[in-house]
Amino acid sequence: MSAEHNNSTPPPVRGIVPILEPGHTYASVTDKIASIVLTRPTGWGWIGGFAICFSIIMLLLVAATYLISVGVGIWGIDIPVGWGFAIVNFVWWIGIGHAGTLISAILFLLNQNWRTSINRFAEAMTLFAVACAGLFPLLHAGRPWYAYWMFPYPSTMGIWPQFRSPLIWDVFAVSTYGTVSLIFWFVGLIPDLATLRDRAAKKPAQIIYGMLAMGWRNSARHWHRYQSTYLLLAGLATPLVLSVHTVVSFDFAIAIVPGWHTTIFPPYFVAGAIYSGFAMVLTIAIPLRKFYQLEDFITMRHLENMAKVMLATGLIVAYGYFFEFFMSMYSGNKFDVYLTQMRLHGPYHLVYYSLILCNILTPQLLWIRKVRTNIPALFIMSLVINVGMWLERFVIIVISLSRDFVPSAWGRFSPTFWDYATLLGTLGLFTGLLFLFVRGLPAISIAEMRELVDHTSEEQA
C-alpha cells in the first residue's frame, strides 16, 4: 500500500483505492458489521429473497425425494453417458468452493491484507458450495443409504474400499476439504462471536452467540495460540485446496476415455476452480456491499483485484484448452483426434463454442481498466464466467462419454426436467444458506478489520 504520504488526510496516491476507506475506528468497524446482524431490522428484501430461495429448496427436496424413491432413471443419464448433470454439477460446485480457501489461506500466507474484508463470506461460500457439491455424488449413487460403504470400516463383508481408485480418493479429499473448511471458518469466527455476544442486547442472542463463542475473552495468552492455529490451518489448507481439484481431475485423467486421459488435467482443473470461484465471490460481493452499504469495506480495490485474478486464471484455463486441442491433434491417436473434431462439429458443438465465448473471449475485456472498475460489467462478467465453467464440465464429461471407442456404443445425453430441477435446487440451497449466513453471522471478520484499522492508521501516521 501507499506509504509515501505523511499528512493525516490520506490522498489517493496514483489513483490507488484504499482497502479500507479512511476515518474508521475500532468501534466504528465493529458497530457497522455487528449491527447488520444485531440491530438492523430484517427487511422485506431479505424476507422476499429468502422466500424465493426457500421455495427453490423445496423443489430440490421434491427432486431428491423422487430420485431416492424411483432411482436415477428420472435423470437423462444412461449408458454410455452415465455421468450427466450430477457429476457436472459436482465438479462445478466443488470448484466454486476453491476461491474461498484461496482467499482465506493462500492470500493470508502471502500477506495480502486486501483479503481481510472478503475472506469471511468467501469461506462461507466455500462451505455452502461444498455442501451442494457433496449432494451430487450421493444422489448419483442411486442408493445413497449405502454411501457409508465408501468409508473404510470393519464390515461383516470383510473387504475394504478400493484405495487404488480415484473415486475413493475423492471421498477422502472432499470430506477432508469440507471438514477443514468448516473448522477454519469457525476458528476465524470465534472472536467475532464473542464480540456479538458482548454487544447483543437480547437474551436469546446473548445465549446463542455466547455458546458459540465458547467463552472467548480476547486474552493475549489465547490469541498467542489462536494465531498459531490460524496460521497452521492456512498452511494446511493451501496444499489441501490444490489437492482437492487435482483429485477431482484424477476421476477423469486416470480413466482411458478420450479427452480425459491427459496429464494437463490437474493444473488446469485447479486454475478453472479458482477462476469460477472468484467469479462466484464477485457475484456475491457486488450485491452484498450494495444492500448492506459495505462499500467502505469492500472497496473498488477488492473488486479490481478479484477481476485481475479472474483474468490471470482465465488465461491459464485458455492455455489448458489450447493444449488439450493441440495434444489431441499432435498425438495422432485417432480417438483423440476424433474427439476434438466432435467438439467442434459434433452434436454438442454449440456448447463448446459457448464455452469458448464465456471463458476465453469475454474475460479478455478485463484487460481494460474501465471494465474492471465498472460494477455492472463485472457482475455480468462474473455470471458469464460461472456459466462458462459449468459448460466446461459439460463438455469434458458429456462429449467424451457420448462417443468413445466403438460407434456401436455411442449415445446421446439429453437432460430431463429433474436434471434441471436438481441443479436449480442446489442454486437455491446455496443462495438460501448465504441469506441465513448474512443475517446471523458477521459477513466480514470484525477482529481482522480492527487489525486493519490499526495498520492503516499507522501507515497514515
Next chain:
Amino acid sequence: MIEQRSHLYGVIGEFATPKELLAAARKMRDAGYQCMDAYSPYPLEGLPHALGLGRKHNMVPLVTLIGGLMGGLGAFFFQYWANVYSFPENIGGRPLNSWPAFIPVTFEMTVLFASLFSVFGMLGMNKLPQPHHPLFNSDRFQKHASTDRFFVCIEARDPKFDLAAVTSFLKGLNAQNIAEVQDD
C-alpha cells in the same frame, strides 16, 4: 445453603491504544507479576513477548505436527495392511503394496488430523469452552474488551499480589478505570 462469598479475582485497568498496552504488559512482566494477562480486541504483534510468554507457552505447532504424523502414518499403513494382509487382491497384476496409489488418501488424512489436532489442541490449551469467567463480571470489560479497549488484569492468585500495591502500580502505568473484579 452454600455460603455466599465473594472472592477477589484481580484488578483490571484499561488503555485506549495498543502501544500503551504493550508498554504496560512489559512493565508488568518487569515488575515480576506472573499471574496476569492482557486483553486486546485483535491479536497484537509483540504482546506475547511483552508478557514474557516463552516458546513453551505455545505448544500448538507441536500438537499439530503430532496430529499430522499420526494421520499420515496411520492412513498409509492402514491402506498397506488392508491391501497386503487383510484383503490381498490382484488388480491388473499390480503389486499389493502399490504405494503411489495410497498417497492421495495419506495426504488428505495428514491434513485432516493435523487440522483437527491444531484446533482442538488450541481450544484445549486455552481451556475453552469456558462459558463463565470472572472478568465477565466487569461491565466495562464486557462492553469494551471485544470492541475498542485494551485491558490488563493482575490476578489475586499472583504470589506478589497486594491490593493496594497493585492498584497504585496500575495507576503508575496510567491505566484508566482501574477496578477490582470479583469472582462469585
